[in-house]
Amino acid sequence: MSSSHTADAKIEFLDDPDTVRRKIEEANCQPKDISSNNGVLGLLLDVILPISQMRVERLAGNIGYNSTEPANLLKPQSPFTSPCAPRGSILTIHNAQNGHPTHYYTYKQVERHYAVGIITPADLKCVVIKALNELLQPIRDTYANSLEWQSVEQEAYPGDRF
Structure with a gap:
């Protein structure tokens, strides 16, 4: 699911939930x-779990927010x-x-459970669909409300999206 593959084989920031x-x-x-x-397991390992781990650490107060982060990120986000x-x-x-839910603390736990079925x-x-859509929604919202972003995309990629 990398950018070297066709458009249908990669997730783009502005892809709608469906x-x-x-x-x-x-x-x-x-x-x-x-x-x-296994591209789905790769997305979990490389994208979703690191973000979730960061959110856990922030909720525990182990790492903070820096002053350059947008205000909407200054409130703790759930893993x-x-x-x-x-x-x-x-x-x-x-x-x-x-x-039934199963809760995981590490990627290795997920991997072991996946390996045995x-x-x-x-x-x-x-879980990957839900997490990716949660992560992408603020980007989609910002784009939808920004004529500047829409204009830049039209100039950079004429005819591609709209």
């Missing part, structure tokens, strides 16, 4: 495959966990078949 969902659902994510071929998740967990995955591709894709 497009993100479709791209993730179509992404390579074979059951029990923890290799680098990608359910409200009932134990303190310090960085990810909650709900089992698609029974709806406790986490299914559908479970993994669901």
